[in-house]
Amino acid sequence: MNKDKKPDHVVYNYETESYDAALKPYSTSVGAPKITIDDNTAWKNRVTNKVNHKIKTKYDELKEAYAKMIEEFEYNNLILNAEFSFEPIIGQTYHLYINKKGIHFLSLIAPEQCNFNFVGSFFLNADQTWEKTTA
Numbered sequence: 351m352n353k354d355k356k357p358d359h360v361v362y363n364y365e366t367e368s369y370d371a372a373l374k375p376y377s378t379s380v381g382a383p384k385i386t387i388d389d390n391t392a393w394k395n396r397v398t399n400k401v402n403h404k405i406k407t408k409y410d411e412l413k414e415a416y417a418k419m420i421e422e423f424e425y426n427n428l429i430l431n432a433e434f435s436f437e438p439i440i441g442q443t444y445h446l447y448i449n450k451k452g453i454h455f456l457s458l459i460a461p462e463q464c465n466f467n468f469v470g471s472f473f474l475n476a477d478q479t480w481e482k483t484t485a
Contacts, residue, residue: 422479429472429480432456443473443483 356362361371361378371378376385429446434456438444444456447466454469461468472480 422481425470425472425482426480428454428469429456438474440474440476440478443471445471 361369361374363370377383429444432446432454434444436458438456444458445461446454446456446469447464448454448469449466456472457464457466459466461471471483473483475481
């Protein structure tokens with residue numbers, strides 16, 4: 351054996367020319383406990399399932415909110431393009447009908463009081479948007 355070469359079980363740093371076994375972040379003696387890597391597959395699977403569930407739930411909520419917003423937009427667009435000869439009052443309910451020519455018109459007359467082709471009843475909110483109240 352070369353006199354500069356140390357045995358395998360001796361921890362010697364040739365760069366600093368010192369014995370630095372106590373400075374290592376791992377065990378260095380032959381009698382030290384075995385280094386084992388923990389199996390964290392089960393933890394990863396649990397976390398993955400939780401995260402996927404959370405993201406899917408959030409996606410479903412956003413999808414539902416988007417569908418509601420589109421429906422609100424379509425109703426508002428339909429009413430704003432309908433014919434009416436009065437200025438709607440905030441907080442009042444109005445009724446949307448289709449005439450014989452297929453044109454939408456807004457009226458104060460309730461569906462029970464007339465024979466028009468009824469589309470739905472709508473409430474004018476404070477923010478000037480229309481909210482459907484009945485089918």
